[in-house]
Amino acid sequence: MDVRVQSEPFDFGAEAGRFAEGHHTMGAVVTFTGIVRDDDGTLDRMEIEHYPGMTERALEAHAREAQERFSLGDVLVIHRHGALRPGEMIMMVATAAPHRADAFEGAQYLMDYLKSRAPFWKKEYTADGAAWVAAKDEDEDALGRW
């Protein structure tokens, strides 16, 4: 299990490649990557604030829960903070399991928890000013299925 919280960019290809190597009993690897979206071309940047200490604890706890619940052989979580431009990668998760259903579900579970239970807050800066991104009801509702 590897959990990283960092401001620097990460190399998705290299991370996914390294993660997928050497799992002789794991037949399935699933990855998810979150990218800064700019729907109408007005976003200058996004700034992600977090709670150092609690962030790592929360991510590790959810990764451990996912690992137990979906029999994951390995879990990788990388989440960035600080200033990010449109198109930059915010975060990634990777899961390895003997079969694909668990790898997919484990990644979904981790993402659902990470969205609304890990202490990150996004602020969007556009030409019109800055605004905190509001939490979505659907993200909270997504936890209901687990």
Added chain:
Amino acid sequence: MQILYFAWVRERIGEARETVETEATTVTELIEELRARDPRYAAAFADLSALRVALDQDLSDFDAPLDGVREVAFFPPMTGG
């Protein structure tokens, strides 16, 4: 006790962290004390449904006891991922 504020809660209060001496026994009592201090706190704590609290870095409830707690954090619902 250390109190930490994040995102717009931090912006409304104007501080990221502070140390307070308090007799409050629950989070709700602590919030009442803070609200009475200054309009900035009253503004930040106006709507508790828009707030979350963590005690010693674990998500918690407003009626949770503060016995033995060293670090309280207030913040809006999280928007990671």
